[in-house]
Amino acid sequence: MSEEEEIRAQTLRMLEARSKERGVLIPILQEIQAKFGYLPREAMLEAANFLDMPESEIYSVATFYNQFRFVPPGKHQVKVCLGTACQIKGGKVILDSWERELDISVGETTADREFSLERVACIGCCAMAPVTSVDDRVESKVSPTRVKGILLSCELEKEKDRSEKQPG
Numbered sequence: 466m467s468e469e470e471e472i473r474a475q476t477l478r479m480l481e482a483r484s485k486e487r488g489v490l491i492p493i494l495q496e497i498q499a500k501f502g503y504l505p506r507e508a509m510l511e512a513a514n515f516l517d518m519p520e521s522e523i524y525s526v527a528t529f530y531n532q533f534r535f536v537p538p539g540k541h542q543v544k545v546c547l548g549t550a551c552q553i554k555g556g557k558v559i560l561d562s563w564e565r566e567l568d569i570s571v572g573e574t575t576a577d578r579e580f581s582l583e584r585v586a587c588i589g590c591c592a593m594a595p596v597t598s599v600d601d602r603v604e605s606k607v608s609p610t611r612v613k614g615i616l617l618s619c620e621l622e623k624e625k626d627r628s629e630k631q632p633g
């Protein structure tokens with residue numbers, strides 16, 4: 466079974482447990498994203514068929530909410546806080562640094578699928594602003610230099626993993 470067929474089959478199984486009311490669209494999209502980490506096109510098509518709604522309408526609802534992503538997440542998820550405290554302390558400059566260093570825009574994933582970049586609202590660590598979380602780790606008082614340092618340490622970890630996996 467191809468990856469696309471697998472996504473369709475898993476989505477269908479998920480939808481079987483649902484009613485067909487329109488009000489269930491958001492919970493369905495949330496469930497799809499929880500399962501796949503994003504909203505794959507094949508899953509959106511199945512949801513459109515199931516709810517008897519045009520695919521374009523489903524996309525227009527999904528794009529209205531910034532909780533949904535349309536590309537697969539990277540291995541490392543970078544989330545830059547742009548809540549009020551972080552904005553005051555230069556959060557936008559930090560977001561620009563991430564975009565520049567990763568060579569992607571917010572909402573995208575790098576071509577090698579190593580990193581995806583998102584902006585988030587306050588994550589509750591305002592005293593440490595500006596804040597970026599990388600996977601489960603919160604990085605405090607981030608500067609453009611620190612962005613480079615975080616990326617370097619991810620690269621070093623990757624190298625270490627690679628050499629540990631090599632035989633001999």
Ligand code: FES
Pocket residue numbers: 546547548549550551552586587588589590591592594596
């Ligand atoms: S505003 Fe960024 S952690 Fe609160």
